[in-house]
Amino acid sequence: MRNDAEVRRVADTYQFGLLRVPASGRAGELLGRGTGSSLEFQEYREYTPGDDIRHLDWAAYGRSDTLMVRLYREEISPRTEILLDTSLSMAVAAAKPLLSRQLAGLFALLSAGLGGSPAVIPLTDQLPLERIGLEQVDRLEEWPFTSRSTLAELMADGNIPLKPRSIRIVISDFLFPHDPDTLVKQLASDASTLWIVQVLGAWEADPTPLGGRRLVDNETASEADLLINQASIDEYLERLHRLQRGLVQASRRAEASFVTVQAEAGLEQACRDDLCAAGMLRVA
């Protein structure tokens, strides 16, 4: 993905949005939740044995005869974990896997640009799940979207190797049966930040009447005959919006961010219109 011109152009244009509370990681450009050695002043307090004497404020000691130390915000490099849904449902429309790969690559590049250590975890049927670092992120270009295991199943079974206090970015269509509250809570567990990006095809987001069709779920192989008219579309959209509302509410409760992007819109438009609006990216 590092060779993808569009990804590189977007990576040069945007950077990560401000992370809420990066919890841990090696020193870098992001501020940690604890006290560190960054230049951003946080507060004063009395010196206690063990404090870094470099932070003693001698001027304050002269005025008050009390050893005071300056406390600065911790500065860390984030550990970014990008969960990429590679199930069959993501391959329904050709644009979905393309945008999903590009987003995963973009997030990895942006994370690496901050000195972090990104890891893309494709969600597959083969366990244990593989962690792909930045140096191997180009493998995503040929990564097959053929998995039948859903994100909810993998999370429920504890098959996703998540590390605590990491920034988690989940890229999926979330078009599988699940309970948003449970799933988001599991994803947010021990994470410093959770971003959820829902990738939908244009017809999935705004279906048009097609007449009689035999619908085939490409993950479960379930089939159903249905007359796709305005009435059935209205019912579908009502269920889809209910699902999205559930994810938004669950994300809000878990202090996570949720955004839906349309695959056919392309990477640049998704970043400009959706990810920036959600605070996940900002112009560099």
Add this chain to the structure above:
Amino acid sequence: MSFANPWGLLALTALPVIAAIHLFHRRYPRLEVAGLHLWGVAQMTHTPGRRRERLPITASLILELLAALVLALALARPQIDSVNQSVHLVVVLDGSASMSARRLTAGGRVKTFRELVIEHLDRRLRDLPQGSVVTLIETGRRPTLLFGPQGRVTEAIGSLQEWDPQAVGHDVQPAWNLADQLSGETGQLLYLTDTLPDAERLNLPTGMEAVSMGEPQPNLAITAARWMMPAASDGSDGGGGTVHLRLLNLGRAPAIARLTATTPDGEGTRTVLERSLDLDAGAVLPFEDPAFPGVSREQVEAVLHQHFPLTAPSLRSFQWALLVFNEMDLFTQDLSPVIEEEQKRLRTFDELDERASRGVIEGFSAGEAALYAGFVKAHGSPGRFMDAPLPVQRDYLALWGQSNFTIKRQFYGGAKSIILAAAYSLPALWESIGYDGPLAGGG
């Protein structure tokens, strides 16, 4: 319930075929989706290996099955059976020779009435409920049982292969009576003929259906034709005269009558009358026109004297009548000879005694008086018959034609026949009356 055409039930085999088509044939194009559960439809999960799908009950399937069912029932022609649904159909077939006449049918084919009757009977028999029986009777001097009684329907038509209606004497009443007896209280009666019977004159059995294979045809007739010579003051023929025709349209539709009369003219003929007349159905139209030129009263009288000489003994009564006419005083006539002749005729009737005969004569006389009263009112007192003008003579003779007394009507008819015979014997009139002349040379 029974079926007139049980083979039509074979169409019911279309039902499982339709169901199989719905079961195995994917009627809708496939559409792969990511979240089928969001579409809110009942899902069918296919597992590897042999699988059995539940037949999807769709509106299309129901409508197609219903259509196939209705079609099968229409072909099978179901019939609601009552307790005893079969019937006994007694058919009376017209055996008269007129059944061999031919008629142009709607299809352009010429068929005899016999053939049309058999075709109609075949259709009727096909519509009979199962188990029905049929009896065929032919009319004639005496009714003839052609088939049955109560034979199988399927064999009835075959029994008519040799049926050849050629009866000259024809009486339908005995055949109807026999059919009425055979049908009993529950049987059906059917009379097939080429001409509908006069139901008022004949005693058509109650419930009998009479069907005629004939169709109304144009029917225009000349019901009366009279040629009258004008009388000149010197008693000779005034020349010309008038022709009186009465045209009658006996058909059911308006008709156009084209009248054409020709007369010999040198070696050829000359058209002396050509007229086109519109006649409504049932209309009677009197027609008068100047008589045919070239045929005079003298010519008619000459033929009359040649072929009907008044001196012949056979015409003695006619001679006497003419004498009476010549000397007759129109208003002082003595009816006693006429009454005497009428009384002689009445005595031949056994049921009339003397008293009844007198009553009849009195009635006749009263009618005669009424006729003469009208005549006097119209013409006054013209005196002797031979001195009266021709119209008065014509009206006076017409009174004889209308008289109740037989001898008067006989004289009127006889005189008319003799005069017409004399006139029609003239070759000049043959063409105008449609007579081609004698078969042989006549020489």
